[in-house]
Amino acid sequence: MNKVAAVPQRTSDVTSLTSSSPDLDISEFLAFKLGEEEYGMDILRVQEIRSFERPTRMANAPEHILGVVNLRGVIVPIVDMRIKFQLNPVNYNTFTVVIVLNIGARVVGMVVDGVSDVITLSPEQLRPVPELSSAIGSDHLLAIGSLENRMLILIDIEKLMSSPEMRLVTQQLAN
Numbered sequence: 001m002n003k004v005a006a007v008p009q010r011t012s013d014v015t016s017l018t019s020s021s022p023d024l025d026i027s028e029f030l031a032f033k034l035g036e037e038e039y040g041m042d043i044l045r046v047q048e049i050r051s052f053e054r055p056t057r058m059a060n061a062p063e064h065i066l067g068v069v070n071l072r073g074v075i076v077p078i079v080d081m082r083i084k085f086q087l088n089p090v091n092y093n094t095f096t097v098v099i100v101l102n103i104g105a106r107v108v109g110m111v112v113d114g115v116s117d118v119i120t121l122s123p124e125q126l127r128p129v130p131e132l133s134s135a136i137g138s139d140h141l142l143a144i145g146s147l148e149n150r151m152l153i154l155i156d157i158e159k160l161m162s163s164p165e166m167r168l169v170t171q172q173l174a175n
Contacts, residue, residue, distance in 0.1 A: 028120050029145065031152055032099065033113040035087040040145055040152040043118055045101050052096040052111060064166075069109065071100065078109040079166070103161045110161075119152065121145045126154070 029040030055067030055078040064084035068075050078098060082090045095114040100107060126143040140160040145152040160166065 027122075028118055029152065029154060030099070031116045031119050033116070034081055034085060035113065038116070038150060038152050039112075040119060040121075040154045041099075041157040045103065045157050047100040047102050047107065049115055050098045050100060050109075052092055052098055055109075066111065069098075071107065071109075074107055076100065076107050076109045078111060079161070080111040082111070082113070084166070101157060101161065103158050108161055110157075119145070119147060121147065121152075121154075129153075 028043040030043050030046050031038055031040050033039070050071075053069065055069045057067040058065070058077075061067065064080055066078045066080050066083075068077050070076075080090065096111060097115055098109040098111055099115065100109050125146050127146060129141040129144060140156050140163065142154040142156050145154050
């Protein structure tokens with residue numbers, strides 16, 4: 001049986017931060033792990049979080065697209081970001097989850113090593129992304145979020161999933 005967790009749209013500390021400073025630009029991110037790194041994505045793109053179940057494999061699909069699942073009547077492609085980012089080894093365990101995303105007019109599932117929490121970051125906690133060669137194109141990175149002793153790589157999940165190299169969402173659907 002799949003466990004489904006509803007994703008909160010706001011954290012409790014947003015109210016206290018915004019009431020003391022109404023013009024403060026607050027952004028909320030869902031924090032998740034891929035390998036040893038912690039990433040964040042816009043919480044508003046997240047529909048739900050589900051436990052991992054083996055999808056039905058599709059012939060001739062790219063390696064990072066594991067297949068599809070039927071989610072309440074909607075056929076959802078499942079992408080394993082660990083395979084896409086060439087993180088080895090890829091192990092599926094009890095912490096492995098699927099983040100179900102709304103990208104444009106599509107619903108897409110993204111396999112990650114785990115989800116930790118929803119984090120609110122103010123503009124002062126955001127740092128520019130250094131120019132580095134990485135598995136994620138720099139145009140898909142928003143910033144580096146710094147929170148106490150944590151650093152999150154903040155990704156533009158809509159741009160990443162809509163990119164031609166993902167071969168997942170056509171540009172017409174993403175707009």
